[in-house]
Amino acid sequence: MGYLGTQTPETIRDLWQTPKEVYQFYNKRFGFNVDMASSEANRLCRFYVTAEMDALNYATMDLIFDQLATESQVEPVVWCNPPYSDCRKWVNAVIEYADIFKCPFVMLLPADTSVQWFRTAFENCTECHLITGRISFINADTGKPKGGNNKGSVVFVFDPRSPLKQQVTLIDRELMFKKEQAIG
Secondary structure, eight states, X not given: OOOTTOOXXXXXXXXXXXXXXXXXXXXXXXXXXXXXXXOTTTOOSSEEEETTTOTTSHHHHHHHHHHHHHHHOOOOOEEEOXXXXXXXXXXXXXXXXXXXXXXXXXXXXXXXXXXXXXXXXXXXXXXXXXXXXXXXXXXXXXXXXXXXXXXXXXXXXXXXXXXXXXXXXXXXXXXXXXXXXXXX
C-alpha cells in the first residue's frame, strides 16, 4: 500500500528505525516515555509497543499507560514512527488516542500530501513540522543509515493540552543532527 517502487526486501519493510538524532531532537522538547511502534531491538523508550503487542488495539495502549503510571508516576508522552505500509490506520489511532488519553503523541511520517491520511493528520494536529531534505532511516538488517529515501518527512504533533492548531513549521534536517539543537 505505501511501498510503490520500493527496493527494500519485504521482510524488513516495516522495521526501519528512526535515526537517533531525529528522535533526540524531539525528545529534548517532549521527553518521550513510550515508543508506540517499535521492536525489542529498535525501541527508543523504556516503555514500548511491538507489532505483536499491537498498538492499534486500545487495550494494549491502556495497559502500557497503566504500567507507566504505576512504575513511573508520570503521564504518557508518546513517540510514534509507525510502519509506512498503512499510515492511515496509525494516524486514525493516534488522533483517537490523543483525545481519549489526553496526552501528547508525536508522529514521524512520510511527507506525502497526495494521500487522504496526510490531510486527516493535518486537520487534527496541533503542529505540523515539515523537514527539509530526506531522512536516512536505520536499516533493520545492518543497523546503519540508508540513503535513497524517496520522500521527505513530516512530524505531526497531537497534543490535546496545547493551545495551537495546525501550526506549520519548517525544520532544517541538518539542524537535527547538531546535538545541541532542539525545538520549542
